[in-house]
Amino acid sequence: MARLFCFPLVLPAMAVKDKSVELASVPVDLMGVNDRIARIKARSIKSEAKVAGLHMALSMIDLTTLEGSDTAQKVRQLCYKAIHPHDELEGIPTVAAVCVYPTMIRTAKEALKGSAVRVASVATYFPSGQSTLEQKLEETRFAITEGADEVDMVISRGRFLAGEYAYVLDEIKAVNALCKEHSVDLKVILETGELGSLDEVRKAADLALLADPTFIKTSTGKIAQAANMQVTLVMLEAISDHYDRTGIRVGMKPAGGISDAKTALHYLMMVKEVLGEDWLTHKRFRFGASRLANDILMQLRKQQTGLYQSPHYFSKD
Amino acid sequence: MPRLDIKKTYKLFIGGKFPRTESGRSYPIKDEKGGVVANLCLASRKDFRNAVVVARKAQAGWANMTAYNRGQILYRLAEMLETRRDAFTAEMQVLGLSKQQAKKEVDTSIDRLVYYAGWCDKYSALFSAVNPTATAHFNFSVHEPTGVVAAILPEESPLLGLISTLAPIIAGGNSVIVLASQMKAISAVSFGEVIQNSDVPSGVVNILTGEGQELLPHMASHLDVNALVIARSGVDLKELMVASENVKRLIHWSAISTEQDPYKILDTQEVKTTWHPVQESASSGGGY
Numbered sequence: 001m002a003r004l005f006c007f008p009l010v011l012p013a014m015a016v017k018d019k020s021v022e023l024a025s026v027p028v029d030l031m032g033v034n035d036r037i038a039r040i041k042a043r044s045i046k047s048e049a050k051v052a053g054l055h056m057a058l059s060m061i062d063l064t065t066l067e068g069s070d071t072a073q074k075v076r077q078l079c080y081k082a083i084h085p086h087d088e089l090e091g092i093p094t095v096a097a098v099c100v101y102p103t104m105i106r107t108a109k110e111a112l113k114g115s116a117v118r119v120a121s122v123a124t125y126f127p128s129g130q131s132t133l134e135q136k137l138e139e140t141r142f143a144i145t146e147g148a149d150e151v152d153m154v155i156s157r158g159r160f161l162a163g164e165y166a167y168v169l170d171e172i173k174a175v176n177a178l179c180k181e182h183s184v185d186l187k188v189i190l191e192t193g194e195l196g197s198l199d200e201v202r203k204a205a206d207l208a209l210l211a212d213p214t215f216i217k218t219s220t221g222k223i224a225q226a227a228n229m230q231v232t233l234v235m236l237e238a239i240s241d242h243y244d245r246t247g248i249r250v251g252m253k254p255a256g257g258i259s260d261a262k263t264a265l266h267y268l269m270m271v272k273e274v275l276g277e278d279w280l281t282h283k284r285f286r287f288g289a290s291r292l293a294n295d296i297l298m299q300l301r302k303q304q305t306g307l308y309q310s311p312h313y314f315s316k317d
Numbered sequence: 318m319p320r321l322d323i324k325k326t327y328k329l330f331i332g333g334k335f336p337r338t339e340s341g342r343s344y345p346i347k348d349e350k351g352g353v354v355a356n357l358c359l360a361s362r363k364d365f366r367n368a369v370v371v372a373r374k375a376q377a378g379w380a381n382m383t384a385y386n387r388g389q390i391l392y393r394l395a396e397m398l399e400t401r402r403d404a405f406t407a408e409m410q411v412l413g414l415s416k417q418q419a420k421k422e423v424d425t426s427i428d429r430l431v432y433y434a435g436w437c438d439k440y441s442a443l444f445s446a447v448n449p450t451a452t453a454h455f456n457f458s459v460h461e462p463t464g465v466v467a468a469i470l471p472e473e474s475p476l477l478g479l480i481s482t483l484a485p486i487i488a489g490g491n492s493v494i495v496l497a498s499q500m501k502a503i504s505a506v507s508f509g510e511v512i513q514n515s516d517v518p519s520g521v522v523n524i525l526t527g528e529g530q531e532l533l534p535h536m537a538s539h540l541d542v543n544a545l546v547i548a549r550s551g552v553d554l555k556e557l558m559v560a561s562e563n564v565k566r567l568i569h570w571s572a573i574s575t576e577q578d579p580y581k582i583l584d585t586q587e588v589k590t591t592w593h594p595v596q597e598s599a600s601s602g603g604g605y
Contacts, residue, residue: 306538307538307539307540308366308369308535308538308539308540308541309540309541310539310540310541310563311373311541312540312541313540
């Protein structure tokens with residue numbers, strides 16, 4: 001497969017306490033990234049392939065509500081939507097998971113009982129991550145005890161930007177170890193919108209991959225600049241290089257800002273191109289989104305009826 | 318030295334922007350002698366779909382403006398058109414109207430905008446009602462905008478047909494997607510420039526050019542369009558009813574497409590009736 005970035009990485013694979021981690025710099029070719037994305041976006045998927053793609057995208061959604069105003073009933077409603085995206089459409093999959101704050105895990109677990117939909121919880125002082133390692137581990141432990149199947153952690157961006165890579169890596173490793181111990185999947189949020197450049201995104205992705213989490217994830221969805229195709233491509237390339245080096249398949253989760261079905265299909269094309277079929281499953285690729293589900297459902301109904309749809313006829317989460 | 322003419326590229330008007338049709342198609346507009354005046358975008362169903370999305374987004378904000386403010390903005394449209402009288406007159410002469418006819422068309426259009434600007438904050442006072450009841454309640458009927466309206470404009474009367482259809486629809490707080498006159502659409506496209514200079518929020522008015530036969534079935538069947546105004550003669554309404562799977566208002570204005578009438582505002586309004594108990598604060602303490 002032709003690659004844009006073919007720089008071999010030599011990185012220390014063990015946790016390096018109190019020493020600085022040397023991260024090989026992988027320069028990202030911005031023009032190359034934009035060009036490749038432009039080519040992907042120029043493509044269009046039609047008819048049966050489109051329906052199959054929409055089904056796949058729907059099955060990869062982490063239906064998310066992370067608001068201070070969340071109530072148990074709102075979470076229950078979201079869980080119902082996760083299991084019954086739109087009953088008028090037959091043969092559509094459920095979403096992959098419901099993503100909530102730790103206090104809502106129990107409610108979500110209860111509401112999703114008997115379904116294959118998993119419960120993901122953010123932890124480690126989401127969204128800022130401004131806390132001590134002890135407290136972050138404590139919150140992660142709480143999420144696991146409450147019954148979370150997956151934990152979405154945030155990295156300490158301040159520490160990362162200050163060049164304290166060892167600290168950040170140790171933190172990810174500690175949280176990952178705790179999750180692995182309880183067979184809980186970990187997603188590591190880089191919050192790419194705060195990292196400044198694609199070079200830094202690549203660096204953060206490489207760093208997170210050293211801990212072998214289940215997924216790496218772009219954003220919290222709490223700042224203006226959330227997931228886009230550029231950062232996702234850079235992170236997918238990092239995952240690809242990591243796989244070539246170690247044979248370990250780490251998943252990817254772009255989150256925030258992906259609200260239409262067409263864009264979701266473009267992401268899937270990109271995944272297939274960079275990583276191949278092995279990643280085209282909800283076990284290795286997710287969309288963190290809330291509005292995306294309805295747009296996919298509207299598109300599926302459009303394919304079925306031939307009529308353009310109105311959001312009025314679809315449940316508002 | 319002779320100067321090279323700068324020809325205008327006539328495009329669509331969607332969401333406050335002037336995009337080309339996504340389909341890349343065009344059709345020629347010809348003058349009386351058969352010479353090509355301009356090439357217009359032949360809008361596709363996807364252009365219409367895109368227009369519905371922005372119209373839906375814009376509608377609530379437009380409806381929530383005060384009626385007085387909407388009136389000011391319609392008046393502003395008249396002001397802007399007034400400053401461009403000569404340009405619009407000349408443009409219509411190219412399409413084959415006499416100078417006299419063209420002038421009359423433009424002047425009537427300006428007056429019509431002022432007419433509906435005035436109605437914005439008055440129709441509700443005039444047409445709403447306090448209804449009789451048999452119990453201790455007030456019962457009100459008030460008007461609310463229908464929502465997103467699609468309209469197909471008359472084939473003749475390139476400007477007045479547009480204004481007479483557009484103004485009553487937006488005066489009442491709806492957003493609108495109009496399909497302009499097919500063979501005389503350049504005035505409608507130019508009017509997009511007037512709209513853009515008049516504080517009309519983006520997406521409230523969207524102007525497409527193209528074929529009625531191609532686009533009408535999609536205008537009728539789109540589930541996110543609340544009303545369809547037929548201001549063009551010769552449209553088979555029965556065919557359109559079959560095409561719509563939804564409860565959409567079908568409004569027929571072809572006979573009055575260039576007339577002014579406050580009842581045209583009501584055609585794209587819904588009447589909401591509400592009960593309210595009469596407060597008897599002194600005796601009951603209940604009442605609510």
